[in-house]
Amino acid sequence: MTAGDLTRMPEERRRRLIGEASREFADSGYEHASLNRIIRACGMSKSSFYHFVASKAALFDLVLDELRTDVATQLSIPRPEEFAGERFWSTAEAFLRQLTERAQTDESFTALGRMVYATGVPTDAQGPIRAIFVVAEEWLEAVLVVGRRDGAIRGDIPPALQTRLVFALLRTLDEWAVSHVGELAPAAMGELAEAQGALLRRMLQPTG
Incomplete structure (x- = not known):
């Protein structure tokens, strides 16, 4: 079939x-x-x-x-150029808040996250999961290119390494949030989104 x-x-x-x-x-x-x-x-x-x-x-x-x-039709994913210039961090933080709100209100969004991070998935069922991560990492790479170009994020490490580091961090944060979304009150989830934004700023903003 x-x-x-x-x-x-x-x-x-x-x-x-x-x-x-x-x-x-x-x-x-x-x-x-x-x-x-x-x-x-x-x-x-x-x-x-x-x-x-x-x-x-x-x-x-x-x-x-x-x-x-279903999630793609309801989620407003910013185009990389929407992060241009001084809009980089405001756009990034607004997107993090949107993801946090979806996690609290959209059953499909939460179910998708839990399935993506499910353990014991056999090799023949992992293809769609890999495809989701490939698309997400390619989008992130394009966003970081815009941020480096406009000086919103640091450019002192190789772009490919920067993408891998940021993607690994975001994936870890996402997996933790998905597994704990039912345990946190809305206010706590909002604080988590703000903390994630602050963590990314410390990691990516130019130091000089």
Whole structure:
């Protein structure tokens, strides 16, 4: 079965399957997610489920792609040139706040984050996750090029190394926030976004 097979499922049933599967993967991780629980929650028979989806890996891929599309349509990602000149830090901090707000209010956003950082994902289901990180790192690289060009960030280390360092930091911060979003009050999440912005400033602003 291919990802396109799911498009033949009635829309209401398809949405329910994506919703139940995303919650199961987000709450239980890949390894401990149960297809039987998903199938029962959707009110489907196993034969009906496997008519549309071949395996857990295929379902994980489908759900990840669906959530990524849903989040992309709702998230306003600044173009690299929007960071030009004196707008670099105000744009960066506004984007961090937007991500923090989404994490608190958008179930798809949170589920996507938990799936991206899920442990035990087999090799044949990791492709979509790698693709998400490749696109994110390419966007970050373009943003940093603008910041270096306009003097908003330091230019004393090689660009490729700077991109890797910043991406590693952002990925670590994101993974921590995703795993703790349910434990923090909105005010604490707001403070976290401000702290992340301050940390990036200390890391990237020119020292001279």
